[in-house]
Amino acid sequence: MPSRADGLSAPVATSGASSTQVLRVVGAALHGIGVVCMLLLAWRLFTPVQDQPLSAAVSTSGTLDQSVATLLRSRRDTIEVTLDAVPDARSRAFFRAVRGSGHVLRVTAPRVLPALAVAAEEEWRASGGTRLQVVAADSARHAAQDAAGLIDSIAIDSAGLRTRSGPLAGALHVGRAGVAPLVATSPTEARVLVLGSATWESRFLVAALEEAGWPVDVAVSLSPKVTIGQGAARLPSRDRHAIVVLLPGAPSSAMAALPAFVRSGGGVVIVGEAARSAGVAAIRAGAPGATMRGEVGAEAGDEPRHGLDLVPVATLAPGSVALESRDGRVAVAARRVGAGRVMQVGYDNSWLWRMAGDDQSPDAHRRWWSALLSGIVSQREPESRIVTTAESDTLDAAPVAALARDLGLPTVGGGAVRSMASPSLAASLDPRWLLATALLSLVVSWTLRRWRGLA
Amino acid sequence: MKFTFATVQYESGDWDSAPLLAANVIDAVARYTSIDVAPSGAIVPLSSEALLRYPLAYLTGHLPVRFTAAERAMLRKYCDRGGLLFVDDHNHDVDGVFHKTCTEELGQALGPLANIPNTHPLYKAFFTFRDGPPTTSHELNGWGDNLVHDHLQGIERNGRLAVIYSSKDYSSEWSFHPENKKFLSVDNTRFGVNLVVYALTR
Numbered sequence: 110m111p112s113r114a115d116g117l118s119a120p121v122a123t124s125g126a127s128s129t130q131v132l133r134v135v136g137a138a139l140h141g142i143g144v145v146c147m148l149l150l151a152w153r154l155f156t157p158v159q160d161q162p163l164s165a166a167v168s169t170s171g172t173l174d175q176s177v178a179t180l181l182r183s184r185r186d187t188i189e190v191t192l193d194a195v196p197d198a199r200s201r202a203f204f205r206a207v208r209g210s211g212h213v214l215r216v217t218a219p220r221v222l223p224a225l226a227v228a229a230e231e232e233w234r235a236s237g238g239t240r241l242q243v244v245a246a247d248s249a250r251h252a253a254q255d256a257a258g259l260i261d262s263i264a265i266d267s268a269g270l271r272t273r274s275g276p277l278a279g280a281l282h283v284g285r286a287g288v289a290p291l292v293a294t295s296p297t298e299a300r301v302l303v304l305g306s307a308t309w310e311s312r313f314l315v316a317a318l319e320e321a322g323w324p325v326d327v328a329v330s331l332s333p334k335v336t337i338g339q340g341a342a343r344l345p346s347r348d349r350h351a352i353v354v355l356l357p358g359a360p361s362s363a364m365a366a367l368p369a370f371v372r373s374g375g376g377v378v379i380v381g382e383a384a385r386s387a388g389v390a391a392i393r394a395g396a397p398g399a400t401m402r403g404e405v406g407a408e409a410g411d412e413p414r415h416g417l418d419l420v421p422v423a424t425l426a427p428g429s430v431a432l433e434s435r436d437g438r439v440a441v442a443a444r445r446v447g448a449g450r451v452m453q454v455g456y457d458n459s460w461l462w463r464m465a466g467d468d469q470s471p472d473a474h475r476r477w478w479s480a481l482l483s484g485i486v487s488q489r490e491p492e493s494r495i496v497t498t499a500e501s502d503t504l505d506a507a508p509v510a511a512l513a514r515d516l517g518l519p520t521v522g523g524g525a526v527r528s529m530a531s532p533s534l535a536a537s538l539d540p541r542w543l544l545a546t547a548l549l550s551l552v553v554s555w556t557l558r559r560w561r562g563l564a
Numbered sequence: 565m566k567f568t569f570a571t572v573q574y575e576s577g578d579w580d581s582a583p584l585l586a587a588n589v590i591d592a593v594a595r596y597t598s599i600d601v602a603p604s605g606a607i608v609p610l611s612s613e614a615l616l617r618y619p620l621a622y623l624t625g626h627l628p629v630r631f632t633a634a635e636r637a638m639l640r641k642y643c644d645r646g647g648l649l650f651v652d653d654h655n656h657d658v659d660g661v662f663h664k665t666c667t668e669e670l671g672q673a674l675g676p677l678a679n680i681p682n683t684h685p686l687y688k689a690f691f692t693f694r695d696g697p698p699t700t701s702h703e704l705n706g707w708g709d710n711l712v713h714d715h716l717q718g719i720e721r722n723g724r725l726a727v728i729y730s731s732k733d734y735s736s737e738w739s740f741h742p743e744n745k746k747f748l749s750v751d752n753t754r755f756g757v758n759l760v761v762y763a764l765t766r
Contacts, residue, residue, distance in 0.1 A: 306598065306599070306600070307597070307599050307761060307764040307765050308565070308567070308599075308600070308764065309565065309567070309619055309764065310565075311764075311765070312619075312763075312764050312765060312766070313619075313646060316646060316724075327765075329765060330598060331597045331598065331599065331690060331761060332596065332597045332598045333598060335597075335690070337689075337690075337761075337765060338765075358598075358600075409613075418565070457565070458565045460619075461565075461617065463645065463646070464616045464617070464619060464645050464646060464647070465613065465616040465617055471645065471646075
């Protein structure tokens with residue numbers, strides 16, 4: 110007959126066995142989990158993982174939408190940049206540094222970034238002014254403004270735009286492009302020496318240049334022994350003159366100094382028959398051809414320089430560039446000689462244009478000559494290009510070109526890049542979580558085993 | 565392009581009263597300078613656009629001067645563009661009809677005449693005339709107004725001398741055959757050289 114204790118102990122034993130069984134199962138499961146986590150941790154630690162790229166974007170303002178600190182704290186190998194606009198100079202500098210540190214930089218854009226470039230150069234005019242050149246990839250209208258405010262709204266076609274404005278106040282911005290104007294050497298520094306004989310051409314050329322604001326020295330020969338002029342200097346001097354204009358009949362002593370003058374950085378304009386002088390054979394833009402007579406009366410027409418006698422540049426010297434032609438002949442050509450530039454102007458009596466042309470001709474003659482001289486004088490370096498730190502962060506004369514230079518042009522189609530493939534399994538396993546889970550599982554498993562033994 | 569001495573032809577008066585003057589000035593310019601000068605002068609109507617091709621022009625006469633509207637307009641355009649008109653009173657007489665009418669016409673077209681100081685660069689352009697414009701034999705003989713005119717007169721346009729007006733009768737003084745210069749102790753056409761050089765270099 111079973112005892113009372115037996116009757117009581119049997120259910121207890123059954124219940125204890127069941128609990129022990131549960132604890133054993135749970136402990137084994139936790140132990141298994143811990144072991145698996147340890148194995149995964151070991152696998153994770155010894156498996157190279159491709160990091161998920163960090164995404165950054167450049168917003169329409171041209172600046173990064175993440176702080177530089179955030180990007181620097183990330184330890185990703187790859188940074189993807191999506192450009193909604195052309196990044197500013199500071200952002201580009203950061204990306205260059207990121208790439209330079211060994212990171213992979215992927216640059217994409219949802220659409221083609223519109224190219225735009227702008228240049229500004231002060232003009233030598235008595236009234237002052239700025240010459241603007243703007244090119245754009247697409248026809249568009251852009252607002253041009255400087256520090257003083259809006260200047261104008263500029264319509265740009267595929268051929269670009271050249272226009273003039275008054276003096277600029279600080280940097281010029283056209284759309285996203287900005288530039289500090291190149292400051293041309295001021296007229297007080299760019300003195301011109303006109304060499305020649307007493308002719309109407311020398312007289313009216315000097316008048317035109319002076320009216321345009323150029324300080325002019327003159328040395329014209331009146332007889333073999335008499336040379337008269339204005340200004341202190343009768344010979345070309347780099348200390349005093351930026352440009353020499355050589356007309357026919359110039360004193361031979363002055364002509365002999367021209368090759369050295371131009372090679373040291375001066376500008377020389379050789380006019381008409383003066384190109385036949387042996388003294389300039391080594392520096393002229395080309396050998397002169399036979400003189401072509403101008404069409405009488407044409408100086409008052411639509412093409413006034415057709416009325417002028419022309420000594421064409423028949424054979425261009427190596428490196429010379431034709432700048433203007435008339436009736437298939439080169440009328441104006443230029444070349445570099447040493448550190449200086451030479452321009453050869455075939456028109457021999459441009460004074461007729463000024464004197465006998467239409468009502469606009471005096472001003473047109475003046476501007477034409479002034480532009481020719483502006484083209485060969487060397488620009489002042491380097492202070493004309495210095496901009497403040499604040500400006501240098503925002504000024505880009507050609508922002509898309511600068512982007513291509515610094516980072517390469519972006520891949521168009523940012524959406525595809527944004528939906529890149531999901532990260533790998535190894536990359537998705539965080540070692541910290543694996544270690545914590547393993548430790549917790551093993552500790553609990555060990556605790557259960559101890560508890561089961563006590564029980 | 566050679567320098568060509570131009571004589572202005574106007575509709576009133578006797579514009580051709582000194583036919584030998586051009587040849588004499590051309591001779592002097594060729595004799596003393598290396599300026600490339602045309603051997604013969606040109607006669608240009610004052611109302612013609614062709615005047616603009618001759619930035620120095622000479623105008624003289626004895627008789628009353630009355631410019632037409634076209635002549636007046638062209639004279640104004642010529643001077644504004646940079647031309648220089650040398651006017652000489654062939655009467656050398658301040659009360660003469662040429663002087664009265666011509667100065668009146670010039671005043672209407674361009675503005676009043678003013679004395680040119682005797683230190684003006686005109687008098688040092690090539691030869692030096694320390695006392696201003698050289699006198700003429702007609703002045704010294706007491707003909708006409710019986711005066712030696714101390715100054716030439718002028719009109720400025722755009723800051724440049726556009727008109728030189730003389731009452732000294734250079735038209736008579738220089739109106740002889742150039743060959744006869746050899747009889748002169750001092751060539752009296754030297755001031756003509758100054759006029760041309762000044763026009764070409766001012």
